[in-house]
Amino acid sequence: MRLHTIVLVSAAVVLAGCSSSPSDGDGGDGGDGGDGESGRTPPLSSSPSAGTDGKPRTVAAGLEVPWAVAFLPGGDALVTERDSARLVRVAPSGRTTTAGTVPGVQPQGEGGLLGVAVSPSYSTDHLIYLYYTAASDNRVVRATYDGRLGTPEPIVTGIPKGPNHNGGRLAFGPDKMLYIATGETGDGPLAQDRNSLGGKILRVTAGGEPAPGNPFGNRVWTYGHRNVQGLAWDGEGRLYATEFGQNRFDEINLIRKGGNYGWPEVEGDEDGGDGFTKPLLTWTTDEASPSGLAFADGSLWAAALRGERLWQVPLRNGKAGRPVARFEDDFGRLRAVSEAPDGSLWLTTSNRDGRGDPASDDDRVLRVPLG
Structure with missing residues (x-):
């Protein structure tokens, strides 16, 4: 089994490395590699050395690029x-119904109906x-849903919108404010422009x-992001985000x-001088291209x-332990x-997005028990 570099900035843990490979910013094709360790993978648990095996089961199948899940x-x-x-x-029993089709969505490349x-x-x-x-931008709308989808209100x-790097994750924080992850659409300088909503x-x-x-007196909470597609809070209210790298490193x-x-x-983890916040951890782009992020049972997933x-990234007081690859x-x-x-x-596959090799029942929603 090959071993890859996994850099944990806060925990200062380094595993044996190999070279990175180019990425198109949304996961590309292929990507082989190790699980950050040699030998047997530990069972699912907040501690990589304890717990019971989590056997995934399919909750729903035959979906078309399921992008986000909200309960x-x-x-x-x-x-x-x-x-x-x-x-x-989607019900836990597997019953699947169409809640509605969202008007005004214009899918293109990595864009379309994204966060919920x-x-x-x-x-x-x-x-x-x-x-x-949408036709001219990415946008956030709200609508009533009581079994039927109401008319969306922007x-x-x-x-900014583009073929790539549209961000798209939505999540309410512990403060009950709505957090919105955006991308810079391939136009890097937008990420440093605090007057732009991109990046x-x-x-x-x-x-x-x-x-x-x-x-900054506007909607911006943080900036200097390439393409964020994952947001999660730990039990102490700390916010974490996944970030697509370009040619070298993906980040949390x-x-x-x-x-x-x-x-x-x-x-x-490049040294760019003062004023930049370094990542909690990084992977080479063929190991990750991380999208969704959750916190459960003491770990980021x-x-x-x-x-x-x-x-799986165990956390302790906002610091990352040794990541473990699952499945x-x-x-x-x-x-x-x-x-x-x-x-x-609950996990979703993304094998019908034009970059995967779909199985006959893809795309799926999978349920993984934690023990």
């Missing part, structure tokens, strides 16, 4: 399909939030206005208010596209990962 209070999930613009409701989030006040307002690529518009993590109110306490970042994460001046595996090459490209109300993880 309703009753335990069913809303799943977006990037290219069809369908919003699909459920209002923290859903029991009273019945609101959901969607991120999608709340954030003017996010940023945005923080807004439920109505889309700049959230109170934002560092610990997100701090007002931080500049370096792109395009630096990539990964990052879904890898080109890497075709689920990375390497078992399911192909993995796009979304979310913690379900029962404590399991």
Whole structure:
């Protein structure tokens, strides 16, 4: 088994390395490699040395590029399909129904119907939030959903769009503010322009206005990002984000208010001088191309596209332990990962996105129990 470089900046852990390979920013094709260790892979657990094996099972199959998963209070999930613009409701039993088709979505390249989030006040307002690529921009809309999808209302518009690097993840934080992950659409300088919405993590109110306490008086929370597609908070309220690298390093970042994460001046753990925030950990681009991110059972879980595996990253006090690769090459490209109300993880495959090798039942939603 080959071993790859995995750099943990905060934990200062380095494993044996090999060279990186080019990536197109959304996972590319192929990507072989090791699991960051030799020998037997430990069982699923917040500690890589304890727990019981988690056997994934298919919850839903035959989907078309399922991009994001958000759970309703009753335990069913809303799943977006990037290219069809369908919003699909998936029950833990496997029952699948179409919640609606989102109007105005214009899929192109990595764009389409992307993120979904459920209002923290859903029991009273019945609101959901969607991120999608429209004719002239990427945008965030909100709509009622009570079994039927209401008419979407735009709340954030003017996010740059392009064939690649559209970001797209939505998540409500512990502060009940909406966080929006965007990409720089291949135009690197947008990431350093604090007046642009591209290459940023945005923080807004439920109505889309700049959230109170934002560092620059606008919607921008952090900047200097290439293409963020994963957001997750740990049990202490710390925010983490996945980041697609270009030719060398993919990243997980610990997100701090007002931080500049370096792109395009630096990539990964390069020394770019003062003012840039270094990543929590990095992978070579063939090992990861990380999209979705979740926190559960004491670990971060990052879904890898080109890497075709689920990375488990144990956390302690905001510092990363040794990453462990799960399900390497078992399911192909993995796009979304979310913690379900029962404590399991739900994963989506992304083998029908034009860069994978789909099986007859792809794309799928998988349930992974944690023990």
